Amino acid sequence: MDNLLIRNARVPGHGPEPCDVALAGGRIVVIGESLSATGQTVIDAGGGMLTPSFVELHCHLDATLTAGSPRPNRTGTLWEGIALWSEIKPSLDEGSVYRRARKTLLWMLSHGVTHVRSHVDICDPSLIALRALLRLREELRGTIELQLVAFPQEGLFAYADGEALMQEAIHLGVDCLGGIPHYEMTREDGVRSVERVMDLAREYDRLVDIHCDEIDDEQSRFVEVMAAQTVRLGMGGRVTASHLTASHGYNGAYANKLLGLMKRAGLHVVTNPLDNSVLQGRFDGYPTRRGHARIKEMLQAGLNVACGHDSVMDPWYPMGDGDPLKAAFVLMHYAQIIGADERPWLFRMLTDMPAAAFGLERHAVAEGAPADLILWDVPSEDEALRRLPPRRAVIRNGAVVAERDGAAMRVLGETLDVSPPA
Numbered sequence: 327m328d329n330l331l332i333r334n335a336r337v338p339g340h341g342p343e344p345c346d347v348a349l350a351g352g353r354i355v356v357i358g359e360s361l362s363a364t365g366q367t368v369i370d371a372g373g374g375m376l377t378p379s380f381v382e383l384h385c386h387l388d389a390t391l392t393a394g395s396p397r398p399n400r401t402g403t404l405w406e407g408i409a410l411w412s413e414i415k416p417s418l419d420e421g422s423v424y425r426r427a428r429k430t431l432l433w434m435l436s437h438g439v440t441h442v443r444s445h446v447d448i449c450d451p452s453l454i455a456l457r458a459l460l461r462l463r464e465e466l467r468g469t470i471e472l473q474l475v476a477f478p479q480e481g482l483f484a485y486a487d488g489e490a491l492m493q494e495a496i497h498l499g500v501d502c503l504g505g506i507p508h509y510e511m512t513r514e515d516g517v518r519s520v521e522r523v524m525d526l527a528r529e530y531d532r533l534v535d536i537h538c539d540e541i542d543d544e545q546s547r548f549v550e551v552m553a554a555q556t557v558r559l560g561m562g563g564r565v566t567a568s569h570l571t572a573s574h575g576y577n578g579a580y581a582n583k584l585l586g587l588m589k590r591a592g593l594h595v596v597t598n599p600l601d602n603s604v605l606q607g608r609f610d611g612y613p614t615r616r617g618h619a620r621i622k623e624m625l626q627a628g629l630n631v632a633c634g635h636d637s638v639m640d641p642w643y644p645m646g647d648g649d650p651l652k653a654a655f656v657l658m659h660y661a662q663i664i665g666a667d668e669r670p671w672l673f674r675m676l677t678d679m680p681a682a683a684f685g686l687e688r689h690a691v692a693e694g695a696p697a698d699l700i701l702w703d704v705p706s707e708d709e710a711l712r713r714l715p716p717r718r719a720v721i722r723n724g725a726v727v728a729e730r731d732g733a734a735m736r737v738l739g740e741t742l743d744v745s746p747p748a
């Protein structure tokens with residue numbers, strides 16, 4: 327493990343002047359001015375910003391890089407995406423899932439992502455995708471930390487053997503249990519699925535991350551069940567609700583009650599602006615809603631909210647390159663997080679807030695914190711959001727794991743082209 331000294335770096339929250347940051351033993355040991363170099367490798371940041379690394383809390387690595395195969399999603403709708411994925415699933419093999427997921431993870435690492443939570447569809451009797459991703463999780467440990475969620479895409483109860491496959495996934499070693507209550511056959515089945523998933527998570531000591539209310543139906547109210555169960559089972563801090571797009575249709579009185587309950591439960595939330603901006607609102611006339619949770623209100627209420635990338639070139643979203651900054655850029659517009667006092671939320675939604683849901687200790691540029699960092703050429707978060715620049719270097723456990731080299735990034739010995747299009 328290298329000992330690094332990063333000179334002349336701007337650290338958000340540490341004043342406007344650049345400072346020096348010394349790393350040793352995989353941690354940040356000193357932040358100060360004009361630190362003396364004693365045998366370390368020195369990097370001159372030249373006034374560029376140093377931030378914590380990104381934590382990607384919501385993606386689907388089993389489906390990544392399948393867009394266009396066996397044919398494109400011609401309508402761009404959620405339903406055609408689901409139908410396409412059902413066609414792709416029987417032809418999956420462990421090698422192709424492994425290669426596609428690894429490629430996307432290297433893209434993510436080049437953008438500064440060091441921790442990733444991926445949902446994995448377990449509605450497949452062979453659990454091929456899960457086996458491939460479990461292998462990748464172990465191989466990349468120490469470089470990218472991967473948390474895997476057992477995700478019953480076609481329903482825990484709506485899919486035959488869904489519950490048995492969830493049990494098998496638990497025994498194979500998933501980190502997290504998922505669900506999709508709004509996709510179950512009835513409201514009652516949806517409630518039961520949340521209760522069953524959370525009971526299993528408590529029994530087997532796993533985290534929970536449920537696709538919840540990802541629909542425009544304002545009657546979809548499963549997040550209240552998640553929050554109530556979190557309170558009853560004492561699982562605060564271990565439960566994440568993903569998407570919550572139905573919340574844009576809730577009336578004000580219900581939304582107000584719900585936010586209070588979510589806060590009491592200590593629920594984490596993930597919003598996924600890239601996918602949901604294009605998949606939802608398909609039954610609206612004009613004005614057309616966008617698939618958007620009440621993010622600003624949740625932040626103002628003190629909830630822990632992460633911004634996820636979600637799909638990277640799959641049947642639901644043919645775009646994306648795994649850069650969380652682009653998701654935050656879209657969210658900035660979509661959620662109107664543009665006020666000077668509000669914009670700092672955007673970087674926090676990619677760093678310390680998802681880190682808390684991931685279960686990480688302190689994820690900050692601070693003495694004693696793990697040295698998982700991004701070095702930028704730009705001097706501030708605002709400039710990063712305005713220009714969306716390639717990263718200069720990514721540091722994991724105190725060592726450089728990705729580094730820009732001209733128009734390319736060197737990532738784990740591989741070269742990725744990050745140049746802007748001609």
Ligand code: FE2
Pocket residue numbers: 384385386445537568636
């Ligand atoms: Fe998702």
